[in-house]
Amino acid sequence: MRVLLLFSIVIFPCFAIAQSVKKLNYDFPLPRPHMGLIIGNGTQGLMIWGENDVLSITIGQNGFWDHRGANELKNLTNFNDFKEIVHQKGKVGKLFGSPKSQGLHRQIGGGVLEIKFPQGYKLKRGVLDLHTATASIYLVGNDNKETVFTIRQLIKAASEFQLAWLDMPAHLKAVYTLQPSWNWIKKSLEPAGISAPKEWQTAKGVKGFTQTLPEDDPLNIAYKQEEGLLLVGSYLGKMNQSDFDKNLTANAIKNNLASTEKWWKDYWLSVPKINIPDPVIQEIADMGLYKQACVNPPHAKAAGLQGPFHEHHQLPPWGGDFHYNVNVEMIYEPSLASNRPNHFNPIWDLIHIALPKFRANGEKFYGRKNALLFPHATDDRGNLRGGFWAGIVDQGNVAWMATLAWRHYRYTLDKDLLAKTAWPLLEGAFETYYSILEEVDDKKGGKRFSLPVSVSPEYGGTSLENATGRDASFQLAALHSITTTLPKAAKILGKPLDSRWEDVSKRLPQYTTIDGIWMPEKGGAGIRIALWEGQDLEGSHRHHSHLAGIYPFSTIDPYDPVHYEVLTNTMHNFVFKGAGNWVGWSVPWTSAIWSRMGATNVGVKWLRYWADNYLNAGRGSLAFLSLPGVAVGADFRFNPKTKAYPWDRERNGRSMERMQMDASMGALSAVYELLVQNKKDDILDVLPAIPDGWRNFDFSGILTEGAFLVSATVKDGKTAVVKIKSTKGGLLKMKHNLGKSYKMNGKEIQKAASVLEYNTKAGEEVLLERI
Template identity: 35%
Template sequence: MLGEQMKKIKTFEQDFPVPRTHCGFAMGNGNLGAMVWGAEKLHITVNRADFWDHRGGECLLPDTTYDKLKRAYDPGDRSKLETQFVREEMPDGVWKPSRIPVGRFEFSFKNKMRPLKGVLDYGTGSLIIKIGNSDKTSGEIIITVGLRENLIYIDDKADLIDAVITKPSWEFPAVVEHLSKLKFNPPEIVRRDDISGWIQACPEDPSLASICRKTPNAAVISLELGNNNMEALNASLKSIETLQSAVPAFKSGIEKWWKSYWKKAPEINLPSEFFNKFVKYALFRFACATHPFSPIGCGLQGPWIEEYQRGQWSGDYHFNVNIQQIYTLAFASNNLEHLIPLFNMLDGESYQKVMKNNAKVLFGIDDGLLLTHAVDDRGYQCGWISAGSTLDHAVGGWTAQLYWLYYKYTLDKEFLKKRAYPFMYGIMRVYEEMLEEHDGRLSIPVSISAEYGATFDGGRAQNAGRDPSYQLACMHMLADALLESSEILDIAPRQIWKTIKEKVPPYTLIEKGGEKKIAIWEGQDLDICHRHHSHLACIYPFDSLGDWTEEQKEIIDNSIDHWILKGMGQWSEWCMPWASIIHSRLGLKDSSLLLLEIWKEVFVNEGFITVYLPKFRGFSARRREDIMKPRESNEVMQLDGSMGGATAIYEMLLHTKNNTTYIFPAVSAKWKDVSFKNIRAPGAFLVSAVRKNGVTEEIVIKSLKGGRINISVPDCPRMRLIRKSGSSDISLPSPIDMKASETITLTVS
């Protein structure tokens, strides 16, 4: 049966004690985040994605020009380039924009009862907590998070809750030390009648009130912002009061939304209990982190920031791989509307202002967009304008690909015209300004390959060079997208886009021992184990090579072997799904699964959450000292690993490469029986397929908009095509034209 196993997974369950914040049940609405965990008491760690200390945000300042950077560049000395960046001196107590840890609420229960088991009901989006003594359940509470409201409703019909204990983040030493340096004051504690909580003021940003009201049969938690403490408190109290008179509508609206979400989500059936369970929970967390009703896009940690330490990497938007990894899951999982809050943020006034400023300062143009590496929710760089944060223009290019893929998966021409094309155009204008004639080709004189750094004798280092392969692949992807968009929209393309296709090489080569392979940049081999697989971006994510020539196949084989030889000792949780996808795109079926199996053991914790650092020492040498620290006070979650892992599973089942959609392209020989239902493909197609005993038996394709899909099934050179009008045998790969709403079936010929 198509997707039968995943369809059967109706709950995600954990027995208590659930020992740490990031083992907890994750709930949220894109803005409000809650993690539910605990032992003797029930803990609910809370945060809001829009609760920021915005001080210290940077953008490019006048006199930081690309011409100056080019003149200063020395291949053997990174410092000469870095000194050319004009930077603002920050006053004492200002660090960089950062999300702020909030705290948690703890609930004790009557008669010395404690939480025994948590059951997350996917169908309703509610979390049921079984309460009792030892193994005897005496009752339950039900936790629900609002869709648009920043509210957590706890249904306590049996009146089991005894007390509410507040734990603002100021009760944790690491947070006190951090926020004190930034001139924060301790929160104002609120305790009166049935109300408890705290209000955290900020030096320049709005205050946040975190308030819980307990009644005999319920508790409600509200997180609201205000211009000052009193405004924030009043807003929280008002939202609680409003909810208490509309609980049935609140709960039914949430249940209706979740039922709709699961109705369109793909279903998969894998011969792996872990991966079936993992993908289902990842889809739940994806909805909680990227909710289409959210006023804000999803950052590195989604709406979930732990209470015991400062937000890692500021909880910011890392656009050099991480945000893209999170949101790419929207495409195959048929959740395109979840991209809209991200696009709204990027197209908003603040982001556009900052990106246009950066392009104007660096290149003197008025129609360019330059997005820097790690930014806040307004588009300002979170710490240290530098070559690494500024000269990685694939940051904007890979983000532009999200816009392009949104069009490809929806065929929404209005979106292409008003949003995707203008964003891609602005990003490409920066690439155009970087180019110069060099040795008979168009060349980027100086740029970076994401976070790669070369070191030399004498302590010298370099993180930039000519023609990084990463940037060349991104530029080709953008040129292809813009040329195709121009044809769709009947707009005359810029001549430079055609010239880029003709005169920009697909990658930079390095030759050693008579063997050619893809270089990091001109003259720079992959000399170290590196967590960013950026130099292989022509394979994935940019798929920029078209039909591979025999020479390109050999170059790629050489490059992959060299990459493998450098090992995984510096990889983190998001690196391995990316690597698995590259293996899948190359048809390396068993290794793509093996990478995810290793990843599962090393980077997925007890709560099915991906953590940045390995769970134990011995696999990775990255941040050894931090690996050895207690996880209770140091564990770091990043959402990119979980969403990247789910995407990597979908890639094994179906992916589109060079405009051909491959069915079961990278399913390991270990997985004999596999099926899936309604994975979305470019062109607005929903694809379902069954594989039994290692052989593809049936494929069902539904066209939502009408059009052509090119199909390839690696283990089936011929199949029978069945339509309402009749059937015929066809050879594969083959293009198939379909009408809107038409469904076809392919069976073993």
């Protein structure tokens, strides 16, 4: 074994055996929760922040839902009525019910533990060790000497008691205060019938509170000092105070610390090792992998928009719910390339719970068996949040999740997952679309399929004048993704082919186009992709739906001459309309689109733009800009009280921050797109276009479709080595970008095709080297 290891080092020196320890530095003051160091296990989320002599730890708990107030769709009729009302510009909302007046129907924050240090001590800096999920906090005293302590957390299943701890030095006689979120959001909770939390203390020194809800499980948060440690615990559910005495102990840490350390060690050994020469992109990759472990691990409940990181001082934005028209997909997609596909398990569990509701409503609304009404926003039970009708009828919600489920199969070749999860979603998506398809004149003497009423997500809001149209390009791409996937899935599962799939594929347009001027100043004009029939991208818009055929659905090959002119004009128009109305997740999506177009240099630029404008000083990923002046998502209004514009931070003080995890995860996916792409016809493209300035770098262990682990080394700006490990066996089709002559497992290959096709065995490794 030693000989083999030595051999691998000699011939493949740039692959690190283990990733170096990643530590990120933070400088205090960090005056807001979303600026803080974060530690999470998918269930309990800690945001560590503060200034001067007070350190604050915001404690959130994924799953603390007030489920009351769900929209039960009691007024739901059918698609034909909906279509008629749309055409007549009537009131659509009444077709989709309305939420109950009582109940918040959202997740709620937990609380904050404030630690006031002795006089003379001041917070100086923090260090977050990504590999062990350890926060080190440095204080400086009057003597300018540093005092340091650490904050850690156990890995626990969602149903268990959650435990974190601080190893406080004995000489720091700090004062601790635990405050519930109630103290900040009382005005939102009281009208919804939620009572003040009960504060309590046990005989063994545990201090805490219990926040009850009218119909849902209560949240308990408590702390205790023991053996030089400050123990912090939380539990979602009914618990006796005596149970806290049993669970909130130093022994609980000692008994579970080894398993926690093993979990983090195994995690970092399993994920890709990425070593690139751009420090901004490197940190995006490192932090993305860390957040992935904190937000959506397999032992936790499914992650909503913020995972477990719910602030205490305001209600979690958008209810901390599940948005299926980009946000959930972004949060989970990088788990595949990260070689952590089991991170998908909680979201599939949620969808399995919700599927009967989606199917019952879909069959009623669309009038077809197995059709699904898969709304864009739900709680963790699949109940609809709100009444945004354009999101309720967005068939792309199920199509996008079905495509992700298929990719989950392609990355793992897990037939059980294909049968139990992907197939019902694929079939449901097709039946949903097929129920509304019309045949129209194709202007070539025949008939084509058309979607008479369709949405391009979030474009036009709820306005009937510009929120729907015929043949939305997003929906066409989504349906093509489904019709090309279904025959493959059916063949694997031994199911009969449905002639409708091929018929729709042949007679459905790839996208809708519009012609004319798009930039009057320079006479820019030509055919380009439209949002829907007659609807151009008139201005900057956050949701790049009309480009979904490029990414994520990959139904358009940018290198196919058929699309050259259309895509050229489309991308010129996209650039011209700009980023002024984008949000955080818009930017990594843009990066991935450009990388798919072969413009990885542009992809890199947009990732840097995201890091510069949509991360706050503490690396918190924001929905809106960290500073106004670049996009209109941030508030531009003059504040008469402070007599300041919003960019005058000194006079404005505390700013409103809305943090989401989708952009961070989307940025990680965008990094993978720079390195390896899964393209049509099951072709892997390794290092499709090396960004300028990236002269020497390497990566290893990126999982791809076909269950292949891909590694590569770049030397002097060229791909030097590509290594493939086949975990399940099967046909490898790879564009390796090594040129027409290279070595394959030591044997010279001359005048080779640009795409290597090779049948692999399970466990086999293939080594390609530039000659």
